[in-house]
Structure formats: structure tokens, C-alpha cells
């Protein structure tokens with residue numbers, strides 16, 4: 386029988402050491418501290434086989450989050466399956482911006498309405514529902530499978546979110562919101578990155594949208610004006626090279642007070658504006 390240390394050593398030949406430890410912990414249901422304290426213990430055959438299968442899948446490129454079945458976002462664990470985009474750290478910026486527009490938690494003016502378009506795992510909508518409990522949060526996705534994951538996450542995290550199956554704003558006739566946020570697909574359809582790394586395993590409908598990646602954003606900008614309260618905000622996460630296009634699109638549609646928020650590297654990844662009203 387092989388020891389834990391030896392199994393980790395073998396795995397390190399094909400995948401990163403930190404990933405090997407995570408996958409072994411997952412196979413054993415063990416904590417990091419337990420693993421460290423039991424490095425010389427023998428690994429039972431079924432556990433060794435389960436670990437080897439995970440290592441093989443990771444070595445073939447499957448994202449760690451899909452193998453583990455979860456990813457952390459804004460300090461909480463979200464279940465993920467290959468039906469949803471894996472939540473990204475950069476999307477926390479979209480949450481920070483929306484949180485500020487909703488008035489943050491516990492403030493007098495926080496009884497606002499928010500809609501998250503393209504909710505995927507539900508990470509944005511659920512986080513905002515939990516961080517701003519007075520806000521009323523709705524979320525939409527065109528994918529029934531993604532909505533099932535988002536529902537399950539809301540239940541697990543005890544968040545109240547009104548999930549709606551909708552092609553962007555199509556099912557929201559007559560409804561208006563104080564804030565609409567979206568992390569839509571924004572990669573150009575022909576971008577070579579789509580056939581590299583983790584992206585190969587994520588749903589293409591969550592990633593790519595039109596020749597310049599802006600088709601979904603153009604449609605949401607145009608349609609959102611019928612769904613924002615006067616003074617309401619619209620914010621997008623977008624690609625590192627799309628800030629100028631976003632500013633133009635928002636200004637052309639009549640949005641005021643356009644804001645562009647840089648990430649920690651100084652790159653604008655969130656843009657939006659205020660709808661002054663018809």
C-alpha cells in the first residue's frame with residue numbers, strides 16, 4: 386500500500402502540488418491539518434484509486450472547481466457543475482459596486498430592487514441578497530441547468546432570490562429595478578483562449594458572444610432602459626480591453642454619470658451608468 390506522502394509525490398509529477406493536496410483532501414474528506422499530520426499513513430486502495438482518477442482528470446485539464454464541486458466567492462462556498470461558469474475573483478468587484486449603489490447593509494435607504502442577469506451559479510445575486518438583506522433580489526438565466534445550480538446554492542446559503550428563466554430581460558415586462566447588474570458572456574467568438582485551459586470545460590454560452598464579444602452587452606444596454614427606475618444603475622463586468630466600447634455604448638443609450646471601476650491591477654473591468662429616466 387502506498388503512503389499519503391508517496392501518493393502526493395506521484396501526483397506532483399503531473400499536476401501542481403497545491404492542487405494535488407486539494408484533490409486528496411477531497412477524496413478523503415480530510416482537512417489540511419489532518420493530511421499534514423498523517424503523511425506517513427497508508428492510503429487505502431479505494432481512496433488511492435479515487436485520488437488517482439481525480440489526478441488524471443485534472444492532468445487532462447478539467448478545472449479543479451468542477452472536480453471539487455465548489456468554488457469560494459466573496460467568502461462563501463458555491464456549488465458548481467459544468468453547467469455554470471466557475472465564479473471568478475474579479476467578479477467580486479461587480480458585487481462591491483452594486484453593494485455600494487444598494488446602500489450597503491443596515492442603512493436606511495437599502496430597501497432597493499436588484500436584478501442580476503446571467504446569474505449562472507447565482508454567486509452575484511446570492512452574495513448581494515446576503516450582504517444587503519433589505520434589498521429585494523431577482524436573477525435570470527437562459528439556462529435551466531444553471532438556474533437549478535443557482536437555486537440549490539440559494540437554499541444552501543439561506544438567501545432569498547427570485548430566480549427567473551429568461552432570455553436577458555424578455556420575461557421582465559413591466560418590471561423596473563433600482564439596479565441591474567450583469568456578468569454576461571463577453572469573449573469574442575473566435576478568441577483562441579476559448580480552446581485553452583479551464584475555458585475548454587466551461588459552457589461556451591457563458592463565455593462567448595458575437596464577433597467582438599459585445600452582443601449581449603449591446604442588447605442589455607438597449608433593453609435595460611425599459612427596466613430601470615429613474616435614477617437606477619446598470620453595471621457590467623466586461624473584458625480587459627472593452628472599457629472604451631462600454632463607455633461609448635452607455636453614453637449613446639443616454640446613460641449619465643458613467644463610472645468605470647478598475648481592478649487591483651488598475652484595469653477597468655466594471656462599467657456602468659445611471660438611467661436619468663425617460
Ligand SMILES: C[S@@+](CC[C@H](N)C(=O)[O-])C[C@H]1O[C@@H](n2cnc3c(N)ncnc32)[C@H](O)[C@@H]1O
Nearest residue numbers: 470472503504505526527528552553568569591
Ligand atoms: C459569464 S457567465 C456569468 C455567471 C455568473 N453571473 C458569474 O458571474 O459567475 C454568463 C451567464 O449568462 C447566461 N446567459 C447567456 N446567454 C443568456 C441569455 N440570452 N439570457 C440570459 N442569460 C444568458 C449564461 O447561461 C451564463 O450563466
